[in-house]
Amino acid sequence: MSTDRLAELHALLAFYVEAGVDAALDEAPVNRLGAEVPDPRPAQSPAGPLSDAVRQTAPSRARPTPGRPPGPRGSESTPPPPDAAIMAAREAAARAASLDDLRAMLEKFEGCALRSTAKQLVFADGNPHARVMLVGEAPGRDEDLAGRPFVGRSGQLLDRILAAIGLDRNGVYIANVVPWRPPGNRTPTPQESQICLPFIKRQIELADPDILVCLGGPSAAALLGMTDGIRKFRGRWRTYHTGSREIRAIATFHPAYLLRSPLEKRFAWRDFQAVRAALAE
Secondary structure, three states: OOHHHHHHHHHHHHHHHHHOOOOOOOOOOOOOOOOOOOOOOOOOOOOOOOOHHHHHHOOOOOOOOOOOOOOOOOOOOOOOOHHHHHHHHHHHHHHOOOHHHHHHHHHHOOOOOHHHHOOOOOOOEEOOOOOEEEEEOOOOHHHHHHOOOOOOHHHHHHHHHHHHOOOOOOOEEEEEOOOOOOHHHOOOOHHHHHHHHHHHHHHHHHHOOOEEEEEOHHHHHHHHOOOOOHHHHOOOOEEEEOOOOEEEEEEEOOHHHHHHOHHHHHHHHHHHHHHHHHHHO
């Protein structure tokens, strides 16, 4: 195979991985709603079909269960339904006595299918004792590789914004509503967000910041109950209830949106100036 052809194949495979493709069904599309599709399995060997005894001892060929890490063949089980997964998340989050406990529970949690497609958990970054906590929506490709939130281009912009108000990563605590990267950087489904919501709420409670900053509409909707668009909601102080105390909260544009719409930076700058003023009070 030529070097150019090999490079093309590598580029195609990289595109498939980035898009979230994890299985190849066939080389050509098949209309499975049309005529009967011929059985692609090879014919039985001359020895005939497997006996019942052999079938019982043959290793399972079941595909891994979504939401659970691959295990020994035959060890997969049915994932819990969404309602059960949400209840399990609430119970696990409530048992966490510290941020380390919460991270350990998330590492073992099997109720969210994103765990099986992401490379690793993206829990948090920065100083957990900081007065300011920022919460985004979900990790992207760079964050999935690094295991830390906001490390790509949007993270670099966030660092510059924080520096402009006299803060850095040692002065803030950063997390996401969903701690696993969705395939292809797609938007998390409402079901995925609801399953992960108890964990981020417990994370905020354990970090106990003085100010909560929601980066983007999905974060503000999940944590502050935002029903209007982010344009109407941003820049207004709200109250976030942790269950033990009230925290001042504000929503602003996500740095990734600011990269696409640089004219909106002037509004984000006003929001972060409000954060700086609140810290000075």
